[in-house]
Amino acid sequence: MRAVFILTLFTLTLKGLSQVSAGPKFQLNFSNVAGGEKDAGNKYKLGFNAGAFINIQLSDLLDFHPEMLYSTRGYKLQKSIGSKDTNITHRFSYIDFPILGIIHVGDNGFIEAGPQIGYLANDKMKGSVVSSSVVQKVDTGNVYGFNTTEYSLVVGGGYKFNFKLSAGVRFVYGLSKIYTSGQYSHNISFGISIGYYFGGASPSGRGGNVYKRI
Numbered sequence: 001m002r003a004v005f006i007l008t009l010f011t012l013t014l015k016g017l018s019q020v021s022a023g024p025k026f027q028l029n030f031s032n033v034a035g036g037e038k039d040a041g042n043k044y045k046l047g048f049n050a051g052a053f054i055n056i057q058l059s060d061l062l063d064f065h066p067e068m069l070y071s072t073r074g075y076k077l078q079k080s081i082g083s084k085d086t087n088i089t090h091r092f093s094y095i096d097f098p099i100l101g102i103i104h105v106g107d108n109g110f111i112e113a114g115p116q117i118g119y120l121a122n123d124k125m126k127g128s129v130v131s132s133s134v135v136q137k138v139d140t141g142n143v144y145g146f147n148t149t150e151y152s153l154v155v156g157g158g159y160k161f162n163f164k165l166s167a168g169v170r171f172v173y174g175l176s177k178i179y180t181s182g183q184y185s186h187n188i189s190f191g192i193s194i195g196y197y198f199g200g201a202s203p204s205g206r207g208g209n210v211y212k213r214i
Contacts (some may be wrong), residue, residue, distance in 0.1 A: 019057040021200030026050050027170070027193035031073040033090075033178060035186045041079045045089060047072035049096070053195060063102040065112065070121075071096045073187050077127075088127030092146075092178075092187070094118040098154050111157040116172060118150040150176045150187065164197045 027049040032042050051069035058064055074091040100114035123146055152175055158168025170193060174186035 019200070020054065021197045022052065022054045023164075023196045023198045024051070025053050025067065025069070025193060025195040027069075027191040029071075029073070029170075029172075029189045029191035031075065031187060031189035033075045033185045034188055035177070035184050041077065043076040043078060045074045045076050045091070047074065047091070047189070049191065049193070051096075055102070055197065055200065057200070061104055063104070063110075065098075065100040065102045065114075067096070067098045067100070069096045069098070070094075071118065073189055086127070088125060091124045091126075092120060093122040093124070094150065095121055100154060105157075108160045108162070109157065110160065110168075111155075112168070112170075113153075113155045116152040116154045118152065120146055120148040120150065145180055146178055147176055147180055150174055150178075152176075152187070156191075158193070160197075166195045166197065168193045168195075 029047050029049060030044045031047050032044045034042070049069045049071040051067060053065060053067040056064040071094045072091055073094065074089065077086055077088045077090065079086045096116055096118040098114060098116040100112045102110050102112045104110050153173045154170060156168055156170030158166055160166045170191045172187070172189045172191070174188060176186065177183075178185045178187065
């Protein structure tokens with residue numbers, strides 16, 4: 001009787017694991033800072049995300065999809081005011097935890113949405129300010145004066161190929177202000193990503209649907 005119970009438990013565990021997949025993810029993003037009175041002249045900055053995800057199939061339609069990512073965001077400031085020319089790149093480094101729900105659309109498409117919490121690991125500002133032929137170099141790095149926790153909203157979508165590769169696009173809108181005081185500036189970013197799935201159900205489909213599980 002005990003052997004039957006153990007075998008049944010083992011079988012159910014394997015069945016549950018067949019609905020779980022995981023893998024690495026890499027994303028190129030274009031980020032900026034907006035919302036503050038002094039942010040109008042900011043330009044988008046190229047950055048990246050890299051990390052891993054877990055995907056849990058809840059039904060034929062819905063997945064639970066948490067991620068852990070190292071992310072770089074920021075902006076470029078290129079502005080001339082009077083005799084002063086400013087050329088600065090400001091980079092923020094975050095450890096991000098998106099907690100997403102995925103809805104499958106059509107055969108292999110999907111849309112995703114959910115909250116994200118990020119922790120500021122580093123802040124780096126580099127560039128120069130030229131005033132009356134005097135060049136002042138800017139090179140600072142600390143998190144003083146910045147909120148170290150950021151809450152964001154994530155929306156996106158993509159496509160899962162039958163050879164376990166996925167490609168997607170994502171928009172992240174920061175709900176928290178960057179600075180501890182002063183203007184209400186927040187992060188925004190657009191990204192293009194690829195990911196690779198290990199494990200999960202066989203490619204025979206989701207509950208008999210045309211969609212092929214990877």
